[in-house]
Amino acid sequence: MSKKFFALICIFIFPLVFSCHTAIHVPVLGETAVKIDNIYTEYYNIAENYMSMEKFDKAIEFYDLSMKNKNLYWSALYKKGRAYALAKDYKEARKIYNRLLKRDRTNTDLQVSIAYLYAMEGNYASSVNIYEYLCDKNPENAEILVNFINVLIANSQNDYAEQKFGELKEKFPDNSNIQEFEKIFEEKKDSESEPEKK
DSSP: OOHHHHHHHHHHHHHHHHGGGOOOOOOOTTHHHHHHHHHHHHHHHHHHHHHHTTOHHHHHHHHHHHTTSTTTHHHHHHHHHHHHHHTTOHHHHHHHHHHHHHHOTTOHHHHHHHHHHHHHHTOHHHHHHHHHHHHHHOTTOHHHHHHHHHHHHHTTOHHHHHHHHHHHHHHOTTOTTHHHHHHHHHHHHHHHHHHHHO
16 A cells, blocks of 8 residues: 555545544534524523512513513513513503504503503503493403403492493303402492491
8 A cells, every 4th residue: 555545545534533532613604693592592481480480570580681682572571561560560561561562553462451550550540541442442352341340340430330231241141250240239339328227
């Protein structure tokens, strides 16, 4: 075997034999971006775990981190708003939901959430206005009507609440909330008639 032939064999065999043992990493195109995306996805998953443990402050922190990924941004922002709402920071939650609503103006779920948050803040007037609008736009949605009646009761608008309750009974006679509302209105009538008895 000639020296040239042996040298050629070494040139071809050497990388094959030693490539498995080398510590040199040859980067693959796009590999860094995938690693970074995975990190942000992990932040999002950590936030979800904190949500399930009801550690809302930690969840918010990790949703913030995951929002640095443009693909996770809007989903993480929505979940962050939900975390604020569950942490009873209704004002911050409302800011986020209003921002989301600017992107999707016809999103009924966001509108319902904002009405709910106003009610939880004690701003019943704003909540009532939104629910009135939503009831007009969604006449076949029993849940919105039920929420509206609850807000009217909380705001002591009993006559209007009873009027809307009449609508609920007429449109949705099988609704599971009817009996509960009947009890509430009965108790209110009893409490109003007690001073007259005295």
